[in-house]
Amino acid sequence: MNNKMKIIPVFVPHVGCPNDCVFCNQKKITGVGDVLVNSGYVTDIIEECRKTIKADTLVQLAFFGGSFTAIDSGLQEELLRVGKYYKDLGVVQSIRCSTRPDAINNDILKLQKKYGMDIIELGIQSLDDEVLKLSNRGHTKTDSENASRLIKEHGFALGHQVMPGLPGSTIQKDIDTCRLSISMKPDMVRIYPTLIIKDTDLIQMYNEGRYHPLTLTEAVEICAYMCSMYSLNGIKVIRMGLQNTATVNDDEDVVAGPFHPAFGQLVEERIYLASVISMLKGIDLREKNITVVSDKRLVSSIVGQKKSNINELKERFSIKNISFQDSCDENIIEIFHEQHKLGSFNKYEIYNNYLQFKRGEQCI
Numbered sequence: 533m534n535n536k537m538k539i540i541p542v543f544v545p546h547v548g549c550p551n552d553c554v555f556c557n558q559k560k561i562t563g564v565g566d567v568l569v570n571s572g573y574v575t576d577i578i579e580e581c582r583k584t585i586k587a588d589t590l591v592q593l594a595f596f597g598g599s600f601t602a603i604d605s606g607l608q609e610e611l612l613r614v615g616k617y618y619k620d621l622g623v624v625q626s627i628r629c630s631t632r633p634d635a636i637n638n639d640i641l642k643l644q645k646k647y648g649m650d651i652i653e654l655g656i657q658s659l660d661d662e663v664l665k666l667s668n669r670g671h672t673k674t675d676s677e678n679a680s681r682l683i684k685e686h687g688f689a690l691g692h693q694v695m696p697g698l699p700g701s702t703i704q705k706d707i708d709t710c711r712l713s714i715s716m717k718p719d720m721v722r723i724y725p726t727l728i729i730k731d732t733d734l735i736q737m738y739n740e741g742r743y744h745p746l747t748l749t750e751a752v753e754i755c756a757y758m759c760s761m762y763s764l765n766g767i768k769v770i771r772m773g774l775q776n777t778a779t780v781n782d783d784e785d786v787v788a789g790p791f792h793p794a795f796g797q798l799v800e801e802r803i804y805l806a807s808v809i810s811m812l813k814g815i816d817l818r819e820k821n822i823t824v825v826s827d828k829r830l831v832s833s834i835v836g837q838k839k840s841n842i843n844e845l846k847e848r849f850s851i852k853n854i855s856f857q858d859s860c861d862e863n864i865i866e867i868f869h870e871q872h873k874l875g876s877f878n879k880y881e882i883y884n885n886y887l888q889f890k891r892g893e894q895c896i
């Protein structure tokens with residue numbers, strides 16, 4: 533069996549969503565325009581994707597966008613029935629959906645169970661009621677707590693989506709959201725730093741000076757912190773930053789905010805940099821040549837985009853030169869000065885190292 537999961541994404545743009553969050557232009561975010569969402573729509577997408585899926589691949593059907601469980605129950609059942617049909621056939625192995633915390637109750641969850649839903653992702657976004665209010669989310673922190681508990685009680689895998697940098701938020705509030713989210717024990721999380729998208733209320737707030745987005749550097753730092761916290765608590769971070777689509781990119785609909793097409797990679801690089809700094813701290817490296825021994829797949833994360841990490845390390849420690857050597861151990865990163873080993877860490881320790889680094893810097 534090919535272990536790489538193939539996702540069949542079914543976007544349900546704004547169908548069933550009772551709300552108008554200040555940052556949301558759902559049709560743009562999902563990358564589709566006006567579509568008629570019904571069983572034929574879902575069937576067509578699955579059939580089209582099937583043509584490209586190899587026989588032994590694990591397949592997941594994902595109802596993204598909108599607020600799936602807030603869709604009219606008749607239409608919801610129609611869509612779910614298609615999913616179950618293909619799951620029973622063995623074409624898909626699992627089904628997931630994303631939804632709002634106030635669109636979860638016992639009856640809704642029983643319906644999802646009946647049709648083979650496996651994973652429910654909640655857009656909790658923030659767990660600060662003031663931030664939720666300013667973002668016009670239309671639900672509270674308590675809704676997120678109750679929904680998370682119910683989803684787990686009904687035996688689904690729970691996902692959280694969080695958005696650092698919402699109106700009224702601060703770094704501390706984003707970290708508190710992360711801590712509270714961890715206490716609800718989600719199985720996975722997506723972190724989407726807030727962007728200002730065309731045709732949203734947020735753009736007006738921005739133009740009137742009532743909203744200031746995170747800079748890219750701030751967003752990377754807060755996401756590195758959150759990613760480290762979640763990872764250390766055994767919670768899988770499955771995405772950081774919005775996907776680059778035909779419309780969600782710098783030139784099209786993103787007006788301002790910390791957008792980067794490889795945002796997740798930037799966060800990983802930041803974590804590796806902090807990890808190396810943490811390890812080298814206190815060692816006199818002035819005018820020395822050092823060698824990093826690591827698996828070649830980790831080199832780009834250690835080097836950073838445009839060698840930013842290398843440049844920062846050289847400047848911070850006055851290092852003369854940093855070179856790389858391939859390692860036969862894919863998990864260990866070792867650093868040498870000539871034959872003398874300065875230290876090492878394994879790739880699972882990077883999150884702890886990052887948090888230690890931040891404590892040392894007293895930035896967060």
Ligand code: SF4
Pocket residue numbers: 546549550551552553556557558597598599632655
């Ligand atoms: S709940 Fe989701 S789909 Fe609805 S307006 Fe807010 S972000 Fe958009």
